[in-house]
Amino acid sequence: MPIETIASIFQAVVDGNTRGVLEGVDRALNHGIGAEEILNQGLIAAMGEVGRLFEEGEYFVPEMLVAARAMQAGLNRLRPLLVAQGVQPLGKIILGTVKGDLHDIGKNLVSMMLEGAGFQVIDLGTDVAPEKFIAALEEHQPDILGMSALLTTTMPNMKATLEALKQAHWRDRVRVIVGGAPVTEAFAQQIGADGYAPDASRAVALVKRLLQIA
Secondary structure (H helix, E strand, C coil): CCHHHHEEEEHHHHHHCHHHHHHHHHHHHHCCCCCCHHHHHHHHHHHHHHHHHHHCCCCCHHEEEEEHHHHHHHHHHHHHHHHCCCCCCCEEEEEEEEEECCCCCCHHHHHHHHHCCEEEEECCCCCEEEHHHHHHHHHHHCCCEEEEECCCCCHHHHHHHHHHHHHHCCCCCEEEEEEECCCHHHHHHCCCEEEEECCHHHHHHHHHHHCCCC
């Protein structure tokens, strides 16, 4: 029964069935399955499958969003139990859309995919000025800072933020990744970022690579 229950959570996430995820999580907890096992084998494993389907062209952004929201509902149900048990995230990540840019769908998807992979995410929202990024770094001491931009006119604010990090003596203390529709690998290298991901699924792989997580 426990194996079937975990499998039902996994499938509900892949299908984007929020109600199914919540019912499965409650059923698993009632059967005495630990929150960490539900997280790893039900939610995180399912988001890995969603990422695979996306990379193979079977899923697109809408399917990923629906699946990620279903996963997040399950994660929210488990979070108090995970905290109580002292379960540590794989790493801590700050995300934000740069100053002047109000687009957040891509960033939100990256945030949910990272949470679905076991990371703690602090999302600063949109129109984030360099000084706000720095204040968040001081407060949260993350492993990675991720910046997003959807407009070519706001892309220079990625470079401005990196310059501000240098001046605040933060550049050597945090890995910086960038993404967004107009952003390219060449641009990321040009401004001195540590990495670039073209989509949410590969953002997870990039973060794992930078933090040397298998």
